[in-house]
Amino acid sequence: MKRKALPLVLAAILAFCAAASFAQKIDVYSRPLQTEPSRDYQALHYRIALDFDVAKTSFTGENTITLAPFREGLTSIGLDAETFSVTGVRLADGTPLAFKQAAGRLTVELPKPYPIGAKVSFTVAYRAAGLGASGDRKKGINFVEATPANPALIVARSFPDGARHWFPCYDHPNGKVTQEILATVPREYRVLSNGRLLAVTENPGRGTKTYHWSQDKPHATYLSALIAGPYVVTEAAPGPVPIAYWYYEKDAKDAPIAFKKTPDIIAFLGKTYGYDYPWDKYDQVIVPGGGGTETTSATMLTQTVIHDAKAEKDFSIDRWLVTHEAAHHWWGDLVTCRDWGHTWINESFGTSRISRPVQWAAARRDGGCRPRNQDLPLVPGQAPCDLSVRADRRTLYRDRGRAGAGPDRLLVLRKGQEGRPDRFQEDAGHHRLSGEDLRLRISLG
Ligand SMILES: [Zn+2]
Numbered sequence: 249m250k251r252k253a254l255p256l257v258l259a260a261i262l263a264f265c266a267a268a269s270f271a272q273k274i275d276v277y278s279r280p281l282q283t284e285p286s287r288d289y290q291a292l293h294y295r296i297a298l299d300f301d302v303a304k305t306s307f308t309g310e311n312t313i314t315l316a317p318f319r320e321g322l323t324s325i326g327l328d329a330e331t332f333s334v335t336g337v338r339l340a341d342g343t344p345l346a347f348k349q350a351a352g353r354l355t356v357e358l359p360k361p362y363p364i365g366a367k368v369s370f371t372v373a374y375r376a377a378g379l380g381a382s383g384d385r386k387k388g389i390n391f392v393e394a395t396p397a398n399p400a401l402i403v404a405r406s407f408p409d410g411a412r413h414w415f416p417c418y419d420h421p422n423g424k425v426t427q428e429i430l431a432t433v434p435r436e437y438r439v440l441s442n443g444r445l446l447a448v449t450e451n452p453g454r455g456t457k458t459y460h461w462s463q464d465k466p467h468a469t470y471l472s473a474l475i476a477g478p479y480v481v482t483e484a485a486p487g488p489v490p491i492a493y494w495y496y497e498k499d500a501k502d503a504p505i506a507f508k509k510t511p512d513i514i515a516f517l518g519k520t521y522g523y524d525y526p527w528d529k530y531d532q533v534i535v536p537g538g539g540g541t542e543t544t545s546a547t548m549l550t551q552t553v554i555h556d557a558k559a560e561k562d563f564s565i566d567r568w569l570v571t572h573e574a575a576h577h578w579w580g581d582l583v584t585c586r587d588w589g590h591t592w593i594n595e596s597f598g599t600s601r602i603s604r605p606v607q608w609a610a611a612r613r614d615g616g617c618r619p620r621n622q623d624l625p626l627v628p629g630q631a632p633c634d635l636s637v638r639a640d641r642r643t644l645y646r647d648r649g650r651a652g653a654g655p656d657r658l659l660v661l662r663k664g665q666e667g668r669p670d671r672f673q674e675d676a677g678h679h680r681l682s683g684e685d686l687r688l689r690i691s692l693g
Contacts, residue, residue: 249407249575249595253510268661284422288322291418292367297430298414300402305391306377311415314369315475321361325368327394329354330421331388332376339370347372353674372416373550380456385537388413390476392536398551399496402433403478403535405470406543408588411469422586424463431459431474440494441474442467442544444528463544465527475533484511494533498549506553506565507532513574526582526688530574540569542576549573 286369295312309332315325337345337356346357354372363369381385381393385403387410392401404414412419429441435450435457443463450457459476480500484491484507491511495503497522510532527545534551541548553565608640 249539281589283589285420287418287423288318289325289368289418289423290316290318291423293426293428294415294417295428295430296415297432299432300389300434300476302391302400302402302434304377305379306375306382307379307389307414308373308375309415310371310373311417312369313416314367314624316367317362317364320363322363322368323358323361325356325358326353327356327372327416328352328409329372329374329416331379331413332374332416334372334374334416336373337370337549338373345370347462352412370427374416392477395536398536399478399669400553401475401535402437403548404474405471405541406472407470407541408468412470413473415472417469419469421468421470421476421584421588424468426466426582427463427472429461429463429472429474430458431461431476432456435477436478437476437496438481439474440479440531440533440546441473441475442471442546464582467544467581471542471581473546473548475535475546475548479533487511487515488512490529492529495554496534496551499534499551500555502554503534504547505557505560506555507570510570510574513571517571517578518573521578523578523582525577528575530577532570532573540573542580544566544581547573547576653662 291313296309297311298307298309300307313327329349334347334349334354337347339345339359343359345359348355356370356372358370360366370521375451376389379389380390381391385405387405390401390403390405392398392403394400404410406414407418408421411417417423417425427442428446429442431439432451433439433456435455437457439459439461441459441461441463443461443465445459446462447460448457449460475679478497479494480497480503482493482495482504484493489511491514493503493510495505510530514525514530522562529545531546532549533546535548536551536555538550538552540550553569555563555565576594579596583593585591585593
């Protein structure tokens, strides 16, 4: 996730100065401690079917949830559920289950106690009506109005706790699931989501299509994507990773300029981290709003990344935003913080000098871009993550630069001693990681 975006360098500098002066007034210790929630089950799979009514800014949904108890005798399931109203819960054979929805939580009563090792599956039906049209980022589903800058769109905002606003789920970064998304939209729309597109089905008489996407590698709910609209899609030249760019028709001339270095950046990051790109494909899609969001294999980028050839001479988006969001597909999407107090793990790698394409792309032109704080020392036993355990998002972003030396130091240590890139992502891949875990690695390095 990157909050500030292109295109004006001056605006970015002013925003940084404003943020810096504001940050000094914040008492981070007055904030609640960020911790990994206690839980008594592991969510395994969500099958989410959504049917959108754009004119009424409404949708109906069903999520078939499969989970496994962490303790004996589980009889009740707690889920995060906001914005929508649950209309029913049932087992696969149609047996209705008792439920209660209150204060952002859905509690489902199971028909009998379930033991550790069992698999439990049920379907939650729900609806959200009259959400209203919006132009920017509301948690959950946004029905975006058409403007001169963009066509009408549907954009789901899941980061950091928005997933619970469009499907009931365990919505914390330490819960990783596989997922299917079936989205029924106006037939002129295309739908982008995580993983692989399994099918596109016409719905005769309704003027709609249903897109069926499958994410069969576990990821956290904050990375769930659903973007729909009249997009034009261009595929990059065939390579080890299928790569495509989603943009508006009016931007057809300029869109390739912003995205053209993506295949090289993906290849470079894989080589640098010593771990091949871990997902099925890499799509980038433009949406209204600022910055970028690393939704797994379907990165959302602000539509202001589109720029012409003249602007490209002065400022190239691939130097930092494309690189940063791509880096998240290893750091954040593959190796994920256990709780938001450790989000510096997600953010540091794309910000630190490890993202050498930032310099690599710019070096010949202007001597390279120098991320701030890149040279802060980190010695074994000194944990920058300690700074962020009480932080919220604003402070986390402030601290990520300070933490940025950590990943560099880690890789430098490992490379220096073993003559090859660090391999610890292979151990930690598709699992959760805390700052303490990483500090241990550094200390052992
Ligand atoms: Zn980020």
